[in-house]
Amino acid sequence: MTELSADEVGILTLSLRVAIVSVACSLPFAILVAYGLARASFPGKTLVDAIVHLPLVLPPVVVGFALLVLFGKRGPIGGLLDEWFGIVFAFRWTGAALASALMGFPLMVRAIRLSIEAVDRRLETAARTLGGSRLRVFTTITLPLALPGIVTGTLLSFARGLGEFGATITFVSNIPGETQTLPLAIYTFTQVPGGDPQALRLSIIAVLLSLTALAASEWLTRRSAHWQGDDRR
Amino acid sequence: MIDVDIGQRLGGFHLDVSFSAEAPIVGLFGRSGAGKTSIVNAIAGIATPERGRIRINDAVLFDAERRIDVPPESRRVGYVFQDGLLFPHMDVLANLSYGQRLRDARERFIDEARVVELLGLGGLLRRRPRTLSGGEKQRVAIGRALLAQPRILLMDEPLASLDSARKSEILDYIERLRDELAIPIVYVSHSIAEMTRLADAVVVLSEGKCLAVGAVDEVIGRVASEREPDHDDAGSVLDTHVTAHDSAEGLTTLAFDGGELLVPRLDAAIGDRVRATVRARDVSLALARPADVSILNILAATVVAIDELPGALVVVRLAVGGSTVVARITARSSRQLRIRAGLELHAMIKAVSFDRRSVGYA
Numbered sequence: 001m002t003e004l005s006a007d008e009v010g011i012l013t014l015s016l017r018v019a020i021v022s023v024a025c026s027l028p029f030a031i032l033v034a035y036g037l038a039r040a041s042f043p044g045k046t047l048v049d050a051i052v053h054l055p056l057v058l059p060p061v062v063v064g065f066a067l068l069v070l071f072g073k074r075g076p077i078g079g080l081l082d083e084w085f086g087i088v089f090a091f092r093w094t095g096a097a098l099a100s101a102l103m104g105f106p107l108m109v110r111a112i113r114l115s116i117e118a119v120d121r122r123l124e125t126a127a128r129t130l131g132g133s134r135l136r137v138f139t140t141i142t143l144p145l146a147l148p149g150i151v152t153g154t155l156l157s158f159a160r161g162l163g164e165f166g167a168t169i170t171f172v173s174n175i176p177g178e179t180q181t182l183p184l185a186i187y188t189f190t191q192v193p194g195g196d197p198q199a200l201r202l203s204i205i206a207v208l209l210s211l212t213a214l215a216a217s218e219w220l221t222r223r224s225a226h227w228q229g230d231d232r233r
Numbered sequence: 234m235i236d237v238d239i240g241q242r243l244g245g246f247h248l249d250v251s252f253s254a255e256a257p258i259v260g261l262f263g264r265s266g267a268g269k270t271s272i273v274n275a276i277a278g279i280a281t282p283e284r285g286r287i288r289i290n291d292a293v294l295f296d297a298e299r300r301i302d303v304p305p306e307s308r309r310v311g312y313v314f315q316d317g318l319l320f321p322h323m324d325v326l327a328n329l330s331y332g333q334r335l336r337d338a339r340e341r342f343i344d345e346a347r348v349v350e351l352l353g354l355g356g357l358l359r360r361r362p363r364t365l366s367g368g369e370k371q372r373v374a375i376g377r378a379l380l381a382q383p384r385i386l387l388m389d390e391p392l393a394s395l396d397s398a399r400k401s402e403i404l405d406y407i408e409r410l411r412d413e414l415a416i417p418i419v420y421v422s423h424s425i426a427e428m429t430r431l432a433d434a435v436v437v438l439s440e441g442k443c444l445a446v447g448a449v450d451e452v453i454g455r456v457a458s459e460r461e462p463d464h465d466d467a468g469s470v471l472d473t474h475v476t477a478h479d480s481a482e483g484l485t486t487l488a489f490d491g492g493e494l495l496v497p498r499l500d501a502a503i504g505d506r507v508r509a510t511v512r513a514r515d516v517s518l519a520l521a522r523p524a525d526v527s528i529l530n531i532l533a534a535t536v537v538a539i540d541e542l543p544g545a546l547v548v549v550r551l552a553v554g555g556s557t558v559v560a561r562i563t564a565r566s567s568r569q570l571r572i573r574a575g576l577e578l579h580a581m582i583k584a585v586s587f588d589r590r591s592v593g594y595a
Binding site for chain 2: 120122123125126127128129130131132133136140141144145
């Protein structure tokens with residue numbers, strides 16, 4: 001009963017791979033966008049902010065459909081990526097990762113942006129007068145001090161990616177072993193007669209996974225606050 | 234040599250100053266809002282003036298006409314901020330070495346061991362900034378700025394957030410730096426006591442303008458008393474040297490051009506030059522030499538001028554030998570004694586009006 005079947009292990013590892021890859025690939029962009037929104041002032045900033053937040057408010061199906069149109073094999077971006085780099089998203093697990101990354105992006109950017117805004121800019125100024133270039137100050141002062149937000153944003157986006165359903169099924173369909181992540185598998189079992197016990201088992205796995213991510217987030221946030229000198233000895 | 238000639242508009246505030254000064258410690262003096270911080274920010278490259286030039290020795294850091302604006306990280310200007318601004322995610326050692334690692338070995342003139350020794354940081358190296366006291370933070374901030382191998386050190390009210398015991402401790406350390414390292418310091422403060430104790434040359438600022446530049450004893454005695462006469466610490470500075478100690482009485486005798494002063498026992502050697510600040514409010518006047526008074530310092534003086542202040546007070550400028558002493562008395566006393574220019578009288582100063590803050594090594 002507690003033993004996981006080979007199929008279940010396959011679904012679980014695929015889901016984790018999709019979520020991890022989506023988070024790992026979107027983190028650098030999220031930090032860049034968050035820094036830009038927090039610190040730079042440029043024309044069209046409000047528009048960029050709105051576009052970043054779009055996946056949060058749009059129906060996921062719309063996001064999936066947009067991905068299908070843009071990143072499909074014959075789409076304007078998907079076609080070029082295939083031609084130049086041989087990267088294909090359509091109906092592949094990489095497409096599921098892309099969909100997850102996009103849906104989790106606003107959560108990630110929000111958390112990181114807030115923590116960058118909370119960093120005392122005068123500390124950055126002090127580091128500049130000590131000889132630090134902009135890039136060096138960013139990596140040695142801004143980023144470490146924004147770490148709690150980066151951790152929170154990453155885990156929020158990770159959890160969001162594990163649960164991603166609408167955009168994924170629209171963009172890369174529901175292919176067992178390739179794009180059938182945990183939520184898609186649960187959905188599939190609910191659609192076949194007698195699949196409820198299977199759906200229940202997978203749901204319990206999903207709950208445990210989410211709780212683990214939440215606990216890890218709490219622990220890491222506390223660790224990084226401690227590491228930042230928030231401790232009182 | 235510090236050469237500043239800059240103009241900048243910040244909202245309604247217009248900064249327009251020009252001065253050059255060459256001294257171990259140059260003081261920027263003025264009330265808050267006078268433009269002191271704007272000037273040090275411009276020197277550090279944190280703020281960009283609209284016009285003008287900034288030069289430290291031979292290095293041009295800013296020149297609007299020639300479109301030179303060296304970025305802050307390349308200026309080699311050490312900045313000690315009012316509240317230290319230590320990096321909270323690093324321990325003291327990492328804070329200290331942050332700037333040092335970024336400088337070329339050729340540019341190094343001071344190493345970590347020396348800074349740790351000079352500022353007494355040995356026991357703090359593994360501590361986090363959060364666990365340090367205000368004075369310790371400020372010492373680490375000074376050390377961090379020094380280790381970035383600056384050609385000049387800017388200190389923006391470094392004592393502002395400290396209690397008076399810590400203040401005098403940091404002042405001692407700054408004096409050590411001045412004496413042991415050949416690094417020019419720009420010291421920003423609104424405190425006359427700090428200026429007279431530390432600065433050699435003073436730039437007096439008011440509302441974004443430069444009122445006076447000069448040696449501290451001239452400028453603080455004259456300008457500070459004229460322009461900031463209602464300041465409690467306003468007064469004159471006497472250039473003195475130690476001539477005798479009286480251990481039994483706990484007194485030290487200081488000689489200056491105009492006479493002698495008795496002050497509470499100083500920790501200084503005979504012959505040492507000492508700068509003594511005589512606050513205007515501590516000086517009282519008598520027409521005849523008084524007898525049977527507790528006041529130890531009675532100096533023969535001649536009235537040079539009388540300046541009226543708002544609030545029924547006058548400032549009487551006195552010549553005592555070749556020195557200037559100012560007295561702040563009520564207009565009523567001035568009338569009763571018929572004080573006028575040229576009058577000869579006696580200035581009285583209580584020995585106890587001198588304290589650790591008003592007497593410092595020159």
